Amino acid sequence: MRQSPSRLRPATLAIPGIVVAALALGGCKNGDGSATAAPSKGSETPTASAVPGTPAPTASPTAPAPTGSAAGTRLTVTVRASxxxxxxxxxLTCDPVGGTLPKADQACAALAAAAAKGQDPFAPTPKGQMCTQIYGGPQTATVTGTWNGKKVDATFNRKNGCEIKRWGNLVALFGPVPSAR
Known part of the structure; x- marks a missing residue:
């Protein structure tokens, strides 16, 4: 039996010292009030709106056009455990793959996949974006150079849910999360 949307309530998960409220569909509200649905397991991105009456997510208007290759990609990646x-x-260079980054081929593949989706993996979290206040650790990273011919000067951290997601999207650039010991 399906429940009507008015009967759905957010789930609450208590973690010692922290209470985290999960929205009904795992999504968050953007600064403009639109919903961002979390992709289901095994799904890269939603193809239609998960919330009736809410428009489906679209690519950022500032994202570079998909190029199908990583031509013009030359990056310097610096990671700190604390x-x-x-x-x-x-x-890291792509097309051809090179540089000193371990698993450079995986990093170039992740960047090419973002370009194919019209996404900018180096874009900062939008101002006003609601983010879970979960601390992921003291790790930080900076990425400078060019990606697909576009200048890159981005910083990453793990101070909240949005930043943890940004880090996860480029984990191939940063490697495993370094221990802060």
């Missing part, structure tokens, strides 16, 4: 730890720095 504010006081020594940085690890790698370089």
């Amino acid at each position: 504010e006081t730890s020594a940085p690890k720095t790698w370089t």
